[in-house]
Amino acid sequence: MNTKQKRTLVRIVVAIVLFVGVYATTELLPLNTLVSEPNTIYLEFVLFLIPYILAGYDVLWRAVRNIGHGQVFDENFLMSIATVGAFALVLFPDTDPHFAEGAAVMLFYQVGELFQDYAVDRSRKSIAEMMDIAPDYANIMKDGALVKVDPYDVAVGDEIVVQPGERIPLDGIVLEGTSQLDTAALTGESVPRHVDSGSEVISGCVNLTGVLTINVTKPFGESTVSRILELVENASEKKARTENFITRFARYYTPVVVGVALLLALVPPLLFAQSWSDWVQRGLIFLVVSCPCALVISVPLSFFGGIGGASRLGILVKGSNYLETLAHSETVVFDKTGTLTDGTFNVVAVHPEADVDPDWLLSVAAHAEAYSNHPIALSIKEAYSGTIDQKRIQQVEETGGHGVRALLDERVVLVGNDKLMSEGGISYHDCDLTGTILHVSLDGVYSGHIVIADVVKEDAAAAIADLHAAGVKKTVMLTGDRQEVAAAVAHKLGIDEFRAQLLPQDKVEEVEKLLSTTSEKGKLAFVGDGINDAPVLTRADIGIAMGAMGSDAAIEAADIVLMDDKPSNIAKAIRIARKTMSIVHQNIVFALVIKFAVLILAAVGLANMWMAVFADVGVAILAILNAMRCMNVKQFRD
Ligand code: ADP
Ligand code: MG
Numbered sequence: 001m002n003t004k005q006k007r008t009l010v011r012i013v014v015a016i017v018l019f020v021g022v023y024a025t026t027e028l029l030p031l032n033t034l035v036s037e038p039n040t041i042y043l044e045f046v047l048f049l050i051p052y053i054l055a056g057y058d059v060l061w062r063a064v065r066n067i068g069h070g071q072v073f074d075e076n077f078l079m080s081i082a083t084v085g086a087f088a089l090v091l092f093p094d095t096d097p098h099f100a101e102g103a104a105v106m107l108f109y110q111v112g113e114l115f116q117d118y119a120v121d122r123s124r125k126s127i128a129e130m131m132d133i134a135p136d137y138a139n140i141m142k143d144g145a146l147v148k149v150d151p152y153d154v155a156v157g158d159e160i161v162v163q164p165g166e167r168i169p170l171d172g173i174v175l176e177g178t179s180q181l182d183t184a185a186l187t188g189e190s191v192p193r194h195v196d197s198g199s200e201v202i203s204g205c206v207n208l209t210g211v212l213t214i215n216v217t218k219p220f221g222e223s224t225v226s227r228i229l230e231l232v233e234n235a236s237e238k239k240a241r242t243e244n245f246i247t248r249f250a251r252y253y254t255p256v257v258v259g260v261a262l263l264l265a266l267v268p269p270l271l272f273a274q275s276w277s278d279w280v281q282r283g284l285i286f287l288v289v290s291c292p293c294a295l296v297i298s299v300p301l302s303f304f305g306g307i308g309g310a311s312r313l314g315i316l317v318k319g320s321n322y323l324e325t326l327a328h329s330e331t332v333v334f335d336k337t338g339t340l341t342d343g344t345f346n347v348v349a350v351h352p353e354a355d356v357d358p359d360w361l362l363s364v365a366a367h368a369e370a371y372s373n374h375p376i377a378l379s380i381k382e383a384y385s386g387t388i389d390q391k392r393i394q395q396v397e398e399t400g401g402h403g404v405r406a407l408l409d410e411r412v413v414l415v416g417n418d419k420l421m422s423e424g425g426i427s428y429h430d431c432d433l434t435g436t437i438l439h440v441s442l443d444g445v446y447s448g449h450i451v452i453a454d455v456v457k458e459d460a461a462a463a464i465a466d467l468h469a470a471g472v473k474k475t476v477m478l479t480g481d482r483q484e485v486a487a488a489v490a491h492k493l494g495i496d497e498f499r500a501q502l503l504p505q506d507k508v509e510e511v512e513k514l515l516s517t518t519s520e521k522g523k524l525a526f527v528g529d530g531i532n533d534a535p536v537l538t539r540a541d542i543g544i545a546m547g548a549m550g551s552d553a554a555i556e557a558a559d560i561v562l563m564d565d566k567p568s569n570i571a572k573a574i575r576i577a578r579k580t581m582s583i584v585h586q587n588i589v590f591a592l593v594i595k596f597a598v599l600i601l602a603a604v605g606l607a608n609m610w611m612a613v614f615a616d617v618g619v620a621i622l623a624i625l626n627a628m629r630c631m632n633v634k635q636f637r638d
Contacts (some may be wrong), residue, residue: 005118015055018253019103022047026100041097044400045090056083057104063376073254075291082287085280086609092277101173101609105288112617116297117250119624123305123631133185133225135169135202151203158216162207168454172214174199179210186224187563188637196441204228227555231316236300238319246299250292257290257599263495264603278605285602288612294591298623299584305630306580313633314563315573322559325542327577330522331514332472332570334477335507335536336489337375338529340460340545345379345452348435352448361448365440368406368415369623371396377404379452400532401480401503403438414441417482418595419501421446434488436481453485461493464565466493470571470578472524476514478507478536490504507536515541527570533557544570580630587623594619 001009026044034241053060056079061079066072086102139149139161149171154160156617159175168181180192192208195201201214202224220226237508265283268274303320310317317323334340366384369377370393377524381388395407402423403416414424414436421428426441430450435453439446460625464475477498479486486500499510511526518524526533526540529547534557537543545558547565555561562569598615 001118002121005114005121007397008110008114012107012114015051015110016107018054019048019051022051023100044097044099045087046410048103049087052083052087052099052103052106055103055110056080059109060084064067073258075293078254078258078287078291079106082612084285085284085287088398089277089280091129096277098281098609105609105613108613108617112620116293116620116624119628120297120301123301123308123628128541133167134229135167135203135225136515138169139163149201151223154216154220156216156219157414160214160216162212162214164211166207166287168201168203168207168212169213170214170216170220170224171202171218172216174201174212175215176213177210179212180208182206183286186228186314188315189564190637196293205253228311228316231555231561235317235319236304238321239322240303240324242324242581243303243320246292246295246588250296253292254290257286261286261290281609282602282605282607285607285609285612286599288609289595289598289602291304291616292591293596294620294623295588297620298591298627301624302580302584302587302627302630305627306576309631309633310573310576313569313572313576313636315569315576316561316563317573317577318559318561320392322542323577323580325401325523326525326560326574327581328523329472329525329542329574331474331476331518331524332467333476333478333511333514333524333526333540334487334495334567335526335528335533336477336481337454338565339527340477340489340493341454341456343375343454343529344382345376345436345454347379347383347450348453349431349433349451350448351431351451353446356447358448361440363452364408364413364442364447365415365438365450366439367393367397367408367537368404368413370406372398372404374398375454376438376452379454380438380450382418382426393405395536411443415439433485436485456489457565457567459566459568463571464493464495466568466571470574474572478510479503480504504532504535507533508539511536511539515539525570527567529565544573546570568638575636576633583630587626590626591623592620 026047059076060080063076066074066076071328075190083102083106085496086098086105089098135151138151138154140145140149140154141159141161141634143438146409154170160170160172164179172199172365176197178194178196181195181201182192183189185206186202186204195212201212204225229386244429261283264286265280269276298373300320303323306323307317307320347468350361351356352361362380362384366381367388369380370388370390392409393406394410396404397406397433398404399420401419403414406413406415414420414426417437418439421439421441424441424444426444426446428439428441428446431437431449431451433451435451438450438452440449441447467475474497475495477490478504479498479500481500486498490498502510511524515524523541524537525542525544527544527546528537529545533545537545537557542556542560544560544562545555546562546567546569560573562573594615598611
């Protein structure tokens with residue numbers, strides 16, 4: 001609790017003590033022994049006014065001030081009118097007085113406000129603490145001694161030293177040292193990650209065991225921590241439809257209820273000669289109930305909590321609207337390579353044509369792929385045992401979804417799939433092994449092929465099953481790979497549908513087709529690893545990028561970013577989104593049902609002020625407590 005809240009608490013407690021004192025006095029001590037009969041009511045009025053003013057002077061003041069600003073229907077106004085109204089019944093001395101209720105409404109309202117304030121503060125703080133991954137300093141070696149500098153002042157290419165227990169301040173590559181890194185704050189993964197020289201490390205992780213010397217590869221502003229913090233901070237700007245609905249609803253609901261309250265208080269006494277005090281009181285109850293704060297506070301708080309909770313598991317959601325869309329996802333579309341599979345291929349077989357040496361075939365392929373970063377190229381280079389002589393390569397050209405064309409020892413080499421061969425007018429032949437086939441040709445003559453296979457990720461099958469269990473109706477895999485490979489992977493993982501041999505631009509078209517077949521309310525999510533997937537990530541209802549620790553394009557294009565490259569996080573994200581939405585809906589239904597029930601009871605004269613206070617403050621407190629459950633994601637941890 002901050003000092004302002006503490007001061008308010010003291011004030012409310014004093015007011016409550018006074019209130020109880022006054023209440024007991026009026027109940028136990030017949031006031032007519034003190035003052036003569038018609039004046040007791042005025043004495044009561046004055047006595048209850050003391051705790052009332054003490055507890056609520058700020059509310060009254062804000063109400064007056066806001067009317068001056070043209071904000072008429074805010075909660076301060078409603079509470080002021082309702083409670084002043086209760087006291088104003090003193091003007092009808094022949095009726096039962098309601099000063100106790102008037103003072104009590106204000107007291108409860110203030111208790112509720114204080115609680116709300118505290119709860120919102122607490123969840124903000126707990127999320128801020130959780131996101132407390134920003135490093136304060138970086139250590140730089142200067143004249144043989146370590147100096148602490150601001151991470152902003154470290155340049156790309158500088159060497160920094162990170163000691164055990166310190167947070168890695170900037171993204172980089174380990175030059176020296178071995179250690180274990182705690183990545184939990186970023187990925188939710190509790191098992192430490194081993195790093196040694198050559199490993200890429202990202203800012204925000206905690207160095208656990210050894211001293212590391214790191215070569216900085218990104219300035220602080222572009223390092224992982226800065227990007228994550230920026231992302232989470234901006235998340236609340238993108239409001240969910242439900243949030244906007246509540247704001248709009250409150251805008252109409254409050255004036256309507258106030259209008260009805262007025263009619264209720266004026267019409268029966270004026271037109272039907274009913275008792276003023278009875279109907280004025282019904283109107284006042286309306287006013288108390290009309291405050292929509294239970295919704296206006298708890299709905300954004302739920303989204304805030306859901307986004308914060310998800311980020312604890314390494315799932316970064318860029319806005320409440322995406323959380324809402326994700327909860328409605330019906331179709332989940334995956335990219336294959338790098339998303340469902342590791343992206344590292346093993347060479348399964350080398351099938352040279354007659355008179356071609358298998359080692360030579362592999363060496364030609366490795367040289368042609370020398371400059372490519374495609375997972376296939378990396379794996380071929382890995383499988384090739386010799387060294388690559390860059391002087392032999394004169395020219396290379398890579399075509400997405402096809403392969404590479406290179407000038408090697410002044411001869412034209414093609415390495416790629418059947419599309420590439422057909423375009424080059426080369427007669428090739430198929431292979432009966434299942435796997436990705438890499439055809440190789442030399443000066444227009446077919447030299448043979450290399451069969452490679454990528455390994456599906458450990459948790460991929462479980463992830464697909466989990467998605468189905470979470471209520472996703474259809475899973476689809478899109479790939480540029482061969483029909484046979486796609487079929488085998490889809491079957492192995494239990495994916496409902498697949499489309500193979502797609503060029504990067506075809507994937508957008510396929511997603512568009514799938515979008516037209518999903519139902520009105522159902523949404524389509526696309527999951528990719530970010531390498532040449534940006535257009536599809538943008539086109540889908542919701543784009544999810546995974547393994548985003550490295551890929552900048554993915555972080556930009558995606559709506560949801562999974563720090564880890566584990567497909568199982570997708571189902572977790574969906575479950576968190578569903579839980580958040582269900583809490584939001586629970587709160588909306590609960591608040592409205594109670595409020596409408598009390599409104600109806602009040603209209604027919606069956607509700608009293610105490611019920612009205614519950615319908616306002618009680619409901620708000622319960623809704624906030626419920627909303628705070630969104631932050632809790634323990635149940636989703638492995
Ligand atoms: P995916 O859709 O599974 O992520 P890509 O679209 O990246 O796959 O590639 C599709 C196909 O294009 C690959 O299966 C391969 O046959 C061919 N290909 C792409 N790049 C290369 C390359 N550098 N070398 C050889 N073949 C390649
Ligand atoms: Mg890919």
